[in-house]
Amino acid sequence: xxxxxxxxxxxxxxxxxxxxxxxxxxxxxxxxxxxxxxxxxxxxxxxxxxxxxxxxxxxxxxxxxxxxxxxxxxxxxxxxxxxxxxxxxxxxxxxxxxxxxxxxxxxxxxxx
Amino acid sequence: xxxxxxxxxxxxxxxxxxxxxxxxxxxxxxxxxxxxxxxxxxxxxxxxxxxxxxxxxxxxxxxxxxxxxxxxxxxxxxxxxxxxxxxxxxxxxxxxxxxxxxxxxxxxxxxxxxx
Numbered sequence: 007x008x009x010x011x012x013x014x015x016x017x018x019x020x021x022x023x024x025x026x027x028x029x030x031x032x033x034x035x036x037x038x039x040x041x042x043x044x045x046x047x048x049x050x051x052x053x054x055x056x057x058x059x060x061x062x063x064x065x066x067x068x069x070x071x072x073x074x075x076x077x078x079x080x081x082x083x084x085x086x087x088x089x090x091x092x093x094x095x096x097x098x099x100x101x102x103x104x105x106x107x108x109x110x111x112x113x114x115x116x117x118x
Numbered sequence: 119x120x121x122x123x124x125x126x127x128x129x130x131x132x133x134x135x136x137x138x139x140x141x142x143x144x145x146x147x148x149x150x151x152x153x154x155x156x157x158x159x160x161x162x163x164x165x166x167x168x169x170x171x172x173x174x175x176x177x178x179x180x181x182x183x184x185x186x187x188x189x190x191x192x193x194x195x196x197x198x199x200x201x202x203x204x205x206x207x208x209x210x211x212x213x214x215x216x217x218x219x220x221x222x223x224x225x226x227x228x229x230x231x232x233x
Contacts, residue, residue: 040222047209050224106164109161110160
């Protein structure tokens, strides 16, 4: 089955700096890769996603890159702000009725 | 759009009792719903996949007789934790997906505490 590895588990950055979180997946047939942000005690919120026919996608300060050959994808947050502090989860899925497989999460702390 | 609600948001119960959690898709029809459990500082662990009108598919290690899932309509799935014990205390989150997209939308979660 699919396996998703996520690194780092914790990340601290100064406000204004960039943050990068990386994930690798095992199933080369996976074709959908969302990223979720979860604040303490709340639901995971979809922040950006990418499909396997695209190499990069950007939405304001957030971008995701995908390298299908290497089977890894990354989340980039630029100009970080304290409100970006949260746990971020990557996930992967092979399209169809299969569920998302999540990484273990990265706790991002943005220090003002 | 794509709002998923969950009820109750929190529940405290005595050991041995059963607790039902509801998950509703408010503005779309969810052909598939998923139930996750999340322990403190851990990732979301998939418990089961539920398709409307059919039996749920449980992940390895999840007891189907203990965690009863019913997906009776395209907008409602329920999870019943039977004979709850303190080790069942956790954050239970559902998610829903339409038949036309891979995107999963999550409910707000239910914090279960078993005394």
